[in-house]
Amino acid sequence: MDVSVVFPSRNREKYVRRAVRTAFKARHVKEVIVVDGGSSDKTVDVALKEGAKVIVQSNLVYPGKGVAMRDGAYLSSGDVVVFVDIDIANLTPQFIEKLYAPIMRGEAEFVKGCYERAAGRVTELVAKPLLRMFYPELAKFKQPLSGEIAGLRKVFYQVEFESGWGVDVGLLIDLYKRGVKIAEVNLGFKEHDMKPLNALTDMAYQVAEAILKRAIRDGKIDELWAREYISTIGKMDLGEVGFA
Amino acid sequence: MRSVAVGGGHLAYFAIKALEEMDPNGKIIVIEFTSEKVEMLKKTFPFAEAVLLSIEEVEDYVSGNRFLIDVLVSATDSDALNLRYAKHAIKSGVPIVIAILNNPLNEPIFVKEGVKYVINPYKTITSKIKEVVGKFRVNVVYEFSKVDGGIYALKVENSKTLRKVKSFILKNDSPFFVLSADKRIRTCSVEDIQIGDVVYISCHDREVRGLLKRMGG
Numbered sequence: 001m002d003v004s005v006v007f008p009s010r011n012r013e014k015y016v017r018r019a020v021r022t023a024f025k026a027r028h029v030k031e032v033i034v035v036d037g038g039s040s041d042k043t044v045d046v047a048l049k050e051g052a053k054v055i056v057q058s059n060l061v062y063p064g065k066g067v068a069m070r071d072g073a074y075l076s077s078g079d080v081v082v083f084v085d086i087d088i089a090n091l092t093p094q095f096i097e098k099l100y101a102p103i104m105r106g107e108a109e110f111v112k113g114c115y116e117r118a119a120g121r122v123t124e125l126v127a128k129p130l131l132r133m134f135y136p137e138l139a140k141f142k143q144p145l146s147g148e149i150a151g152l153r154k155v156f157y158q159v160e161f162e163s164g165w166g167v168d169v170g171l172l173i174d175l176y177k178r179g180v181k182i183a184e185v186n187l188g189f190k191e192h193d194m195k196p197l198n199a200l201t202d203m204a205y206q207v208a209e210a211i212l213k214r215a216i217r218d219g220k221i222d223e224l225w226a227r228e229y230i231s232t233i234g235k236m237d238l239g240e241v242g243f244a
Numbered sequence: 245m246r247s248v249a250v251g252g253g254h255l256a257y258f259a260i261k262a263l264e265e266m267d268p269n270g271k272i273i274v275i276e277f278t279s280e281k282v283e284m285l286k287k288t289f290p291f292a293e294a295v296l297l298s299i300e301e302v303e304d305y306v307s308g309n310r311f312l313i314d315v316l317v318s319a320t321d322s323d324a325l326n327l328r329y330a331k332h333a334i335k336s337g338v339p340i341v342i343a344i345l346n347n348p349l350n351e352p353i354f355v356k357e358g359v360k361y362v363i364n365p366y367k368t369i370t371s372k373i374k375e376v377v378g379k380f381r382v383n384v385v386y387e388f389s390k391v392d393g394g395i396y397a398l399k400v401e402n403s404k405t406l407r408k409v410k411s412f413i414l415k416n417d418s419p420f421f422v423l424s425a426d427k428r429i430r431t432c433s434v435e436d437i438q439i440g441d442v443v444y445i446s447c448h449d450r451e452v453r454g455l456l457k458r459m460g461g
Contacts, residue, residue: 035324038349054353058323058346060366071324074299157299 001079002030003100004153006072007086008057008065010037013046015087020050023084026093028104033075034086035068059163065147066167073156080104082150088190098187100150108183109155110175112141112168113148115190120145121197126204127169127211134215135173141184144169145207148187155180165203166210173214245270248313250302250329251320252276252285252294255344255365259317260289275302299325303332310336319344323354330359361389385444393448398455400441409443410434412455418447 005023009016016034023032034047036056047054055075059067073081080100084091102108123145132139145168159174161167176182195203215221245267249259252274263272272292276282277299285294297305306316306329316333318326323346330343342361343354354362367387374383387394400406413420413434421431425440437443445452 036349038347048356055324055327056347056349056353058321060347060349071322073324074322075324075328154300 001028001104002077003028003080003082003096004031004033004076004078005029005082005084005096006033006035006069006076007052007084008035008037008068008072008147009039009043009047009086011039011041011043012086013039013041013043016043016046016052017050019084019086019088019091020047020052022091022093023096024051026096028080028100029096030078031076033072035072035075037068064162064164064167066162066164066170069167070161073153073161076153079153080150081153081156083147085147090189095187098185099148102183102185103150103152107181109181110151110171110183111149112143112172112182112184113146113150113187114141114143114184115146115187117189122200122204122207126207130208130211130215131169134211134218134220135176138172138176141172143184144172148190151175151180162206162210165206169207170210170214173211177218245314246273246312247271247315247317248273248275248306248309249292249317249319250275250325251318252278252281253319253321255321255346256317256319257288258365259319259342259344260292263315263317264289264291275305302329306333306338307336310338313338315340315342317342317344321346323347323350327354327357327359330354331357334358387449391448392450393446395444395446396452398443398445400437400439400443402439406437406439408455409445410437412451413443413445416447416451418445418451420445 003026005026007019020032020034023029032052034043034052034054036044036054038056038060044054053075055071057068057071069083072083080103082096082100084096099111099113102111123143127144128139131144138144147168149168149171155175158178159171162170212221216223216226247263247270249256249263249272256274260272260274263270274285274289274292274294275297276285276294277297279296282294282296285292306313316338318329320326326343326345330341333341340361341359342363343359344363344365345351348364348366351362351364371384383397385395385397398409400409412418421429421444422437423429423442423444
């Protein structure tokens with residue numbers, strides 16, 4: 001089975017050369033795709049020079065990770081598609097190979113990567129509690145928001161990609177609902193820049209939205225009740241906060 | 245003419261309308277991926293045949309019908325799919341293959357990948373804004389699809405510009421006409437161009453770039 005490796009990226013000139021070269025060294029990799037989010041640096045030029053296929057993600061004004069992943073899946077031609085963050089400092093060919101290994105062995109059709117370190121803040125405080133409430137069968141995943149995933153190309157065509165940060169958990173829920181065989185593999189240690197806390201609000205919101213939207217769709221929350229409840233929140237008189 | 249349009253969004257809408265206007269008796273097939281949109285397309289374009297296919301079936305459909313398709317327009321909401329389908333159609337020998345972009349930044353990538361006819365719908369917005377605001381001295385009014393050139397509008401603001409525009413037209417023997425300050429359209433000799441006129445010149449892209457450079461634009 002041939003493998004396509006997809007790197008969503010934006011202004012990652014510093015990482016792109018090494019990432020593309022490393023991906024090409026992994027076994028079975030026939031193509032590397034860089035989906036650019038409208039970089040103002042030389043990410044695109046460097047990627048092309050290194051022999052990657054490049055596409056700028058379709059959504060011009062509001063580029064999001066999900067749009068990039070969707071475009072990467074659509075442009076790929078391998079039997080297996082692997083998505084990896086481009087800015088992993090310790091990326092190796094083995095890291096990529098580990099990710100798709102369960103698919104090659106026929107044990108899974110979709111694989112999520114997880115790491116030695118503790119899961120991120122949005123994972124622990126938003127994704128896991130909501131999954132436990134609505135999809136307890138998925139709460140066992142150590143890192144449901146992990147951006148390192150692999151899957152048979154055909155499975156990615158069965159579902160819709162969320163446009164933003166909800167894409168990873170959205171794919172997990174939707175592929176699980178479709179009966180796709182899912183595995184989680186430990187990829188070891190990932191050396192990666194952490195986002196500052198204030199940058200996590202949007203991410204947390206989009207993750208929560210992706211899970212709740214699916215909970216409504218799957219009849220786990222009554223839609224009319226939810227709409228009514230949410231609309232009353234805005235009208236609530238919160239009073240004044242007293243300070244001691 | 246037998247045409248295939250892939251996609252059911254607003255870009256495809258304009259493509260289908262244009263294909264129908266070009267050849268009201270021609271056959272138009274619209275390919276979409278969701279049954280809801282196929283139903284809508286059937287209502288919106290009763291003259292066309294709306295077909296429901298999966299993303300992966302499109303290439304097989306094109307290959308299987310390659311001798312019947314005269315024009316393929318790929319106008320989905322994903323430039324990745326548009327590139328993939330356009331390249332496949334070219335490889336299959338479809339005579340005219342057009343891709344409509346969602347993101348104008350992809351234009352050079354499509355061209356590099358061998359897609360000759362790429363429509364960037366956003367170009368019109370840029371050139372129209374510039375033309376209306378009139379801040380720039382050279383605006384692209386129309387770009388030819390088949391050659392690297394177009395019609396360019398040059399505002400003659402002063403005697404220096406006038407001199408350069410006249411010498412440009414004479415040197416390149418470029419066809420032109422003039423829009424006067426009083427909004428009259430006129431054809432005239434080079435010598436009759438005046439300050440305040442907007443000169444519409446048809447020439448190659450590289451020539452107008454040279455002029456722009458000389459004018460400091």
